[in-house]
Amino acid sequence: MKSLEEIIKTAGHSLEKAGLELIDNPSPCGERSILVDPSSFLALVELMRDDDEIGIDYLSNVTGVDWPEKIVKEKVKVKEMVDGKEKEVAQTIENNVGGYLEVIYHFYSVQHKSGPWTLRMRTGDREEKVTLPSITPIFQSADFQEREVFDLYGIRFEGHPDLRRIFMWDEFEDYPMRKDYEDPDDYEYEPTPHKKVLVRTQRHYEGNDPGK
Amino acid sequence: MLDDGLKSELSKQGIVTTTFEEIYNWGRKNSIWPLGFGLACCAIEMIAVSMARYDLARFGAEVFRPSPRQADLMIVAGTVTKKMAPQVVRLYNQMPEPKYVIAMGACAISGGPFKQGYNVLKGIDRFIPVDVHIPGCPPRPEALIHAFMTLQEKIGRQKLQGENRAPHTRSDMPSEFEVPQYGAHDLTPTKNTQEWVPPVIVRS
Amino acid sequence: MIRVNNSDDTQLDQLMGNNLLNNTEPGSIPLTGLPESIRVMEGDAGEVLEVSMGPQHPSTHGVFRMDVVLDGETIVKLKPVFGYLHRNHEKIAEQISYLGTMPYTDRLDYFCSMTNNWGYALSVEKLTGLEPPERAEYIRVITGELTRVVNHICLVGFFVQDMGASGTPLMYAFREREKILDLFESLSGSRMMCNYMRFGGCRVDLSPEWLAEAKKVVDECPRFLDEFETLLTENEILIARSRDVGILSSQKAINAGVTGPMLRASGVNYDLRKVDRYGIYDRFSFKVPLGPVGDCYDRFMLRILEARESLKILKQALKDIPEGPIMDAKSKIRNFKPKPGEAYGRIESPKGELGFYLISDGGVSPYRYRVRSPCLMNLTVLEDLCIGSKIADIIVILGSVDIVLGEIDR
Numbered sequence: 001m002k003s004l005e006e007i008i009k010t011a012g013h014s015l016e017k018a019g020l021e022l023i024d025n026p027s028p029c030g031e032r033s034i035l036v037d038p039s040s041f042l043a044l045v046e047l048m049r050d051d052d053e054i055g056i057d058y059l060s061n062v063t064g065v066d067w068p069e070k071i072v073k074e075k076v077k078v079k080e081m082v083d084g085k086e087k088e089v090a091q092t093i094e095n096n097v098g099g100y101l102e103v104i105y106h107f108y109s110v111q112h113k114s115g116p117w118t119l120r121m122r123t124g125d126r127e128e129k130v131t132l133p134s135i136t137p138i139f140q141s142a143d144f145q146e147r148e149v150f151d152l153y154g155i156r157f158e159g160h161p162d163l164r165r166i167f168m169w170d171e172f173e174d175y176p177m178r179k180d181y182e183d184p185d186d187y188e189y190e191p192t193p194h195k196k197v198l199v200r201t202q203r204h205y206e207g208n209d210p211g212k
Numbered sequence: 213m214l215d216d217g218l219k220s221e222l223s224k225q226g227i228v229t230t231t232f233e234e235i236y237n238w239g240r241k242n243s244i245w246p247l248g249f250g251l252a253c254c255a256i257e258m259i260a261v262s263m264a265r266y267d268l269a270r271f272g273a274e275v276f277r278p279s280p281r282q283a284d285l286m287i288v289a290g291t292v293t294k295k296m297a298p299q300v301v302r303l304y305n306q307m308p309e310p311k312y313v314i315a316m317g318a319c320a321i322s323g324g325p326f327k328q329g330y331n332v333l334k335g336i337d338r339f340i341p342v343d344v345h346i347p348g349c350p351p352r353p354e355a356l357i358h359a360f361m362t363l364q365e366k367i368g369r370q371k372l373q374g375e376n377r378a379p380h381t382r383s384d385m386p387s388e389f390e391v392p393q394y395g396a397h398d399l400t401p402t403k404n405t406q407e408w409v410p411p412v413i414v415r416s
Numbered sequence: 417m418i419r420v421n422n423s424d425d426t427q428l429d430q431l432m433g434n435n436l437l438n439n440t441e442p443g444s445i446p447l448t449g450l451p452e453s454i455r456v457m458e459g460d461a462g463e464v465l466e467v468s469m470g471p472q473h474p475s476t477h478g479v480f481r482m483d484v485v486l487d488g489e490t491i492v493k494l495k496p497v498f499g500y501l502h503r504n505h506e507k508i509a510e511q512i513s514y515l516g517t518m519p520y521t522d523r524l525d526y527f528c529s530m531t532n533n534w535g536y537a538l539s540v541e542k543l544t545g546l547e548p549p550e551r552a553e554y555i556r557v558i559t560g561e562l563t564r565v566v567n568h569i570c571l572v573g574f575f576v577q578d579m580g581a582s583g584t585p586l587m588y589a590f591r592e593r594e595k596i597l598d599l600f601e602s603l604s605g606s607r608m609m610c611n612y613m614r615f616g617g618c619r620v621d622l623s624p625e626w627l628a629e630a631k632k633v634v635d636e637c638p639r640f641l642d643e644f645e646t647l648l649t650e651n652e653i654l655i656a657r658s659r660d661v662g663i664l665s666s667q668k669a670i671n672a673g674v675t676g677p678m679l680r681a682s683g684v685n686y687d688l689r690k691v692d693r694y695g696i697y698d699r700f701s702f703k704v705p706l707g708p709v710g711d712c713y714d715r716f717m718l719r720i721l722e723a724r725e726s727l728k729i730l731k732q733a734l735k736d737i738p739e740g741p742i743m744d745a746k747s748k749i750r751n752f753k754p755k756p757g758e759a760y761g762r763i764e765s766p767k768g769e770l771g772f773y774l775i776s777d778g779g780v781s782p783y784r785y786r787v788r789s790p791c792l793m794n795l796t797v798l799e800d801l802c803i804g805s806k807i808a809d810i811i812v813i814l815g816s817v818d819i820v821l822g823e824i825d826r
Contacts, residue, residue, distance in 0.1 A: 293501060330504055
C-alpha cells in the first residue's frame, strides 16, 4: 500500500498545479487525508484509479462538513518599548478564520482489498463560492451522496447529472445541516427542564421568536 | 327499553335481546380493517402483531388493506416527517367514515426521540384527530393489542342517537382536514388550529 | 391529469428532472377520471405513462417512492424519491453526547439494531483507542450474527410476499425471528431496540442460561432453513419471477458502491468480515458465498446461504466464548470527550457496508457525525436494474435489494 506522501509526490510530478496538502489526524487510528485543490481533484482521482498499486475502484463515503467563520485567539510575544526599554509583552491576536464547507471522500480498492484513502476538498466560502467538481461521472456511488451534501449543506457539484434536493422537498430553502441553521419554531413545551429548551419555549409563547 | 337485569335473566333462558345500536357496534368493533401503512420502526412491530405469535386475527383485525378506501383504521406506526405529513392527512381524508386512528409509538404521539429534528412532525394529532395513543419506542405487540381492545371498547360505547352521538353520524363534524403544503422553511400551516390545542403546562 | 406532449428522449429527460409530476406546465391538459399520480404523454416514442409508486405502497418496504415512466408495461425511466423518513439523525447526534447517540443508531436499520450499535461503537473505539476485551468481542459476534440471521430470513419472507406468496413464508420467518428476539430481550431488555453495546465493550454480561438457550435456538435453526428451502428454492413461481431479472454486473456494482449480499451476488468477493477482519472474525472459519449471475434469484439464494454460514460462526462462537470482563477498564460513561481527530469505521452489516464517520473537536458531542448507509448506496443501481423490465419486476428487484427506510433517509 502506497503511503500518502508517495501519492502526493507522484501527483506532483504528473499534475501541473496539484495543490495537495497532507492533513494530519491526531486520533489514535491516525488515518490521514489529503486536501486537494478542487481544480485538480478529478485528475488526482483518475490518477489514483489508474495507478496499478493503488487502484481505487470503490468510493465508499462522501461527507459534507460545515466550518463556520470563527475567531481563533493566538498568543504572540511582541517586543515593545516600555519606558525606554525593550520588553517582551504577551499579546492576544484575534484572527478571523473564514468559514468554508468541506467534502470528504473515502476511497477503497476492492481489487487489492486495501484502503481507505481519504481526500478532502474545500469551498472558497459558505455563501458564494460553493461550487465543487462532481465525481459522479467517475464513481456512480457519489450520485445520491452528493445530492445529500447539496441538500443539507448547499454545496453545488458541477457536472452532476441530476443535482436537486434529495431528502427535503424542493420548495425548502435552508441548508439544515449547517451549524447556523435555525430550526422552525414548531414545538410548544418540553417537559425536560433543559435551559436551552426552556428559553426557546418562552420565546415561543411570547411570540417573538425570529424563526416563527 | 329493557334493563340489564331483565336482559341477563332472559339470556339465561336462551332469549337474546339486543338493540340495533348494540348489534351495529358489535359488528363494527369485531371487524376493524386497518390500513396497511407503516412509516418506520413501529411498522415492524405492527407486522409482528399480525403474525403467528401475537395473532391479531383473534380480534378480527387481520385484514390489512393496501387502499385507504377500504380501511376503517389508520395505525400511524412510526415517525411522521414533515415531508410525509401531507400524504398521511390525504390518506386519512380518503378513508370512508366511520374512521379511527391509533397513534402508535412515541414519534407518532409527539415526535418522540426525534422531537428535536427539523423535519419531524411533533405528533400526528396536530393534523388529524387520534382515538388511541400508545406510548413506547416501539410499543410491544401486546401494547398494540391493548390499543385494539381499547378502540373496540370505544366503538362499543358509541351512540347512534342523542346529544353525544358518534362523530360519523353527525353532519356538522368534519371528516376531512386541510392538507398542509410544503413551505420554504416549514409546512404551511404548521398545525390544524381547529383540531389541535396546545397542552397547557402548569409548572409549580 | 393527462398530458399530451411531443416527447423524444431529450424532452423525457427534462420531464424527469425537477418538474416531475408538476401539473402546471404548459401543454398539460387536465382530464378527470385518472388519479393525480398518473399521466399519459404522447409523442414519437409512443405513449409513455408516468406513475408515482409510493410513498404509501404495500411493497415499497416503508415510505419509499419511485417515479416510474412506463412504455406499455416496460420501464423507461425510474427515479427514486427519498426523504419521507428523514428524521435528522445526524443533526440530532451532533447536539447530544456520544453515548446518547447509541439508542438512535438502533433506529437506523430497525431490523438490525445490534449491528448498528456495533458499527457505531467500533467507530468511536477507533476515534478514542478503546479496545473491547475478548469476551465482549465474542458477545458482539454472537449478537451480530444472530441479527444477520434475523435480517436474512425476514428479508426472504418479505421478498416472496411481494411476489404474491402472501402470508406463509413471512409467518415462518417471523416465527423464527420471535425466538431470536426473545434472546435479545432477555439479554438487553428490549426486543427490537437493543441499545446493547458500549464504547469498549457491552452493557451487560451473558448468563450461562442465556448461552444454553442461544445454543438451542442456533441448533434448531438449520432445520427451519431446510424447511424454508423446501418451500422456496425450487418453487417454480419464484424461479420464474426472479431468475434473470435485474441482473447486476460486477463492475457496475463496484462502481456504484453496492455492498453486502447484493455485491456478492454479483460475484465480487468482498466481505468486510474477511477484508477488514474487524473484531475477532479471523478466528472463525466460514465461507463467503458468491452468486454466479447477479440476478434476483442469486440475491435471494445468497441470503439463505449467508444465514447458514452465520449459524456456523455462531456455533463456533458459542463454543469458544471465554470468561472475563466485558468492558474496557479505560472506558468511562460520564464526561466522555474524545480527543480532536476523525475516524471512519465500517462493519459488514446484514445490508452491506455500514460506516460511521466521526469528527471530534474535543467536545462532548461529535462535531460531525455521518452514517454511510448501505441501503442508500445499494439503491443507486435501482434504475439501471429496472430499465427494460416490466413494472411487476420493480417489486421483485426492490425486494431483493433489501432496503430499510430508517437507514436510507436517516
